[in-house]
Amino acid sequence: MLAGVCAGLAAQLGLTVRSVRVVMVLLTLLGGLGVVLYAALWATTPSGQPDAARPPGLEAASRQGKRAEPSSPSTVSAAPPGLLAALALLGIGAVMLVDRLVDTPGGAVWPLAIVAVGAAVVWRQAESRDSSRAAVIARVVAGAALVALGVVFFLVGRGDLDVLVDALLAVLVVLLGVGVVAGPWLLRLSGDLQAERAERVRSQERADISAHLHDSVLQTLAVIQRQSDDPEAVARLARSQERDLRRWLYDEPVDDPRRLRAAIEQAAAEVEDAFGTPVEVVVVGDVDLEAGSAVEAVVAATREALTNAGKHADAARIDVFAEVGDASVDVFVRDRGVGFDVDAIPSDRRGVRGSIVERVQRHGGTATVTSVSGEGTEVRLSAPLGEQGA
Amino acid sequence: MSTGTPVASAPRTRVVVVDDHSMFRSGVKAELGGSVDIVGEAADVAEAVAAIHRTRPDVVLLDVHLPGGGGVEVLRVVHETDPSIRFLALSVSDAAEDVVGVIRAGARGYVTKTLTGPELVEAITRVAAGDAVFSPRLAGFVLDAFAGQPGEAPPSGDPDLDQLSPREREVLRLIARGYTYREAARELVLSVKTIETHVSNVLRKLQLSNRRELARWAAARRLV
Numbered sequence: 001m002l003a004g005v006c007a008g009l010a011a012q013l014g015l016t017v018r019s020v021r022v023v024m025v026l027l028t029l030l031g032g033l034g035v036v037l038y039a040a041l042w043a044t045t046p047s048g049q050p051d052a053a054r055p056p057g058l059e060a061a062s063r064q065g066k067r068a069e070p071s072s073p074s075t076v077s078a079a080p081p082g083l084l085a086a087l088a089l090l091g092i093g094a095v096m097l098v099d100r101l102v103d104t105p106g107g108a109v110w111p112l113a114i115v116a117v118g119a120a121v122v123w124r125q126a127e128s129r130d131s132s133r134a135a136v137i138a139r140v141v142a143g144a145a146l147v148a149l150g151v152v153f154f155l156v157g158r159g160d161l162d163v164l165v166d167a168l169l170a171v172l173v174v175l176l177g178v179g180v181v182a183g184p185w186l187l188r189l190s191g192d193l194q195a196e197r198a199e200r201v202r203s204q205e206r207a208d209i210s211a212h213l214h215d216s217v218l219q220t221l222a223v224i225q226r227q228s229d230d231p232e233a234v235a236r237l238a239r240s241q242e243r244d245l246r247r248w249l250y251d252e253p254v255d256d257p258r259r260l261r262a263a264i265e266q267a268a269a270e271v272e273d274a275f276g277t278p279v280e281v282v283v284v285g286d287v288d289l290e291a292g293s294a295v296e297a298v299v300a301a302t303r304e305a306l307t308n309a310g311k312h313a314d315a316a317r318i319d320v321f322a323e324v325g326d327a328s329v330d331v332f333v334r335d336r337g338v339g340f341d342v343d344a345i346p347s348d349r350r351g352v353r354g355s356i357v358e359r360v361q362r363h364g365g366t367a368t369v370t371s372v373s374g375e376g377t378e379v380r381l382s383a384p385l386g387e388q389g390a
Numbered sequence: 391m392s393t394g395t396p397v398a399s400a401p402r403t404r405v406v407v408v409d410d411h412s413m414f415r416s417g418v419k420a421e422l423g424g425s426v427d428i429v430g431e432a433a434d435v436a437e438a439v440a441a442i443h444r445t446r447p448d449v450v451l452l453d454v455h456l457p458g459g460g461g462v463e464v465l466r467v468v469h470e471t472d473p474s475i476r477f478l479a480l481s482v483s484d485a486a487e488d489v490v491g492v493i494r495a496g497a498r499g500y501v502t503k504t505l506t507g508p509e510l511v512e513a514i515t516r517v518a519a520g521d522a523v524f525s526p527r528l529a530g531f532v533l534d535a536f537a538g539q540p541g542e543a544p545p546s547g548d549p550d551l552d553q554l555s556p557r558e559r560e561v562l563r564l565i566a567r568g569y570t571y572r573e574a575a576r577e578l579v580l581s582v583k584t585i586e587t588h589v590s591n592v593l594r595k596l597q598l599s600n601r602r603e604l605a606r607w608a609a610a611r612r613l614v
Binding site for chain 1: 410
């Protein structure tokens with residue numbers, strides 16, 4: 001609620017935000033431990049999503065200015081004024097309460113509160129890396145000023161101001177001297193360190209990229225040259241390499257084989273490689289394959305339908321469309337190939353009837369095959385969701 | 391009426407090709423040269439804007455990723471002075487935010503670079519005629535974006551913009567399944583013209599709706 005510590009903790013521990021908050025409030029009521037814990041976690045926990053890694057292709061396009069993109073997304077969102085006011089009032093109320101309840105020497109509570117706020121401003125600064133330079137400086141200066149103000153108030157309250165002025169002067173002179181001597185050197189050192197770190201990250205990225213290109217594109221090109229007299233093999237290799245590279249460059253990494261989307265893409269890739277027919281896959285929504293035995297049957301039937309299309313249809317392209325709805329999963333496999341007479345399949349033969357239609361029906365789904373000679377074939381598969389098939 | 395054959399007298403579609411890969415540009419020219427007039431080409435945003443202003447083409451074939459701010463920037467600059475120029479976006483990237491981004495910036499369609507020559511010619515002709523062109527993938531994105539309850543959308547004034555009609559959903563599903571407009575029309579027992587109207591309406595919703603998913607995609611492209 002305040003700095004998102006509860007939410008962060010909940011995400012880390014896999015609990016609900018509400019339960020973490022309840023525990024925090026309980027701890028607070030039992031002797032104030034919750035507040036201390038909250039503050040400690042706030043100070044030490046890194047803010048979420050330090051750098052959400054994007055696929056390298058999009059990253060590169062952004063860096064080269066080929067995509068329109070905000071220079072930095074508004075991570076430093078301004079807090080609504082209402083919230084700020086509420087926080088300030090809460091703080092003042094807390095200080096007054098402590099002032100009333102605890103017998104502090106020389107009215108030390110207000111100065112301490114000011115010091116705390118100043119320190120919080122400076123510490124928070126160490127975390128947000130995206131803000132502009134001017135904002136950083138402004139916040140550090142403001143924080144330091146608050147801390148100094150608090151210290152001065154405290155000492156004034158105790159009547160030690162004269163001593164302070166002398167001591168401050170001495171410290172200031174020494175600091176200035178050290179700054180003049182070591183300043184430039186310190187500046188250069190920190191610059192060097194940053195440059196070195198950036199360079200190391202870059203060279204690691206370069207190594208990753210060349211390794212990937214070597215394993216994939218280079219190998220494929222070598223094979224293509226060797227098979228250059230077989231246009232079908234060349235087309236197949238190029239298509240398979242394109243798919244691989246495209247996924248690496250642009251797709252979000254989703255490789256959970258227990259999900260519908262990954263399973264269908266996997267089946268499509270295998271058919272492309274085996275028969276050389278491009279397969280266009282469009283999936284809307286996603287679902288666990290465990291969502292029902294009929295879903296797994298539908299995926300298996302999809303694979304079978306793709307294989308049939310690749311093997312027999314002689315089509316330029318196969319389209320697969322899968323949609324996860326509220327009550328069912330529907331998959332369509334379509335080609336514009338030679339087509340066949342559905343009724344003419346001998347009933348004793350496996351293939352379309354056994355491995356597609358009956359397999360899905362056994363698990364409570366439906367499957368229909370429509371085909372027109374010369375126009376192509378479409379297999380429609382549907383699996384109910386939410387209830388287990390027979 | 392009596393001036394030569396209809397084919398010869400029909401003006402050919404004038405096209406500007408914008409892509410920063412010269413190999414791809416020459417490939418497109420070789421493939422399309424027989425069917426449309428390639429009147430200009432460009433490799434970045436500034437060149438594209440200049441070429442479009444100079445030649446005033448019927449259709450601009452626009453790469454999504456382009457030096458100088460991307461295809462979105464070309465759309466923005468050209469449509470400021472000349473909203474009548476029609477754009478067909480073309481990309482190897484299938485990232486949803488890029489696809490939705492160019493459509494919301496005003497492109498009349500989106501196709502991937504793996505499209506065959508004749509398919510690309512048909513798409514260009516369609517865009518030139520003022521219709522929308524949806525690839526199966528774009529249809530999938532739209533179904534995804536308009537899935538679920540429209541109530542999540544911010545109050546945009548026009549609730550019709552924030553959801554698809556059942557008929558529009560049916561048409562999009564058929565396109566996602568790989569149906570051409572003609573095949574979809576036959577399947578739904580409608581005219582091709584009706585299918586085109588539905589797709590154009592979906593395009594309008596895609597460009598104007600404030601649905602959360604669209605806003606999220608568009609926000610990533612600084613379009614809202």
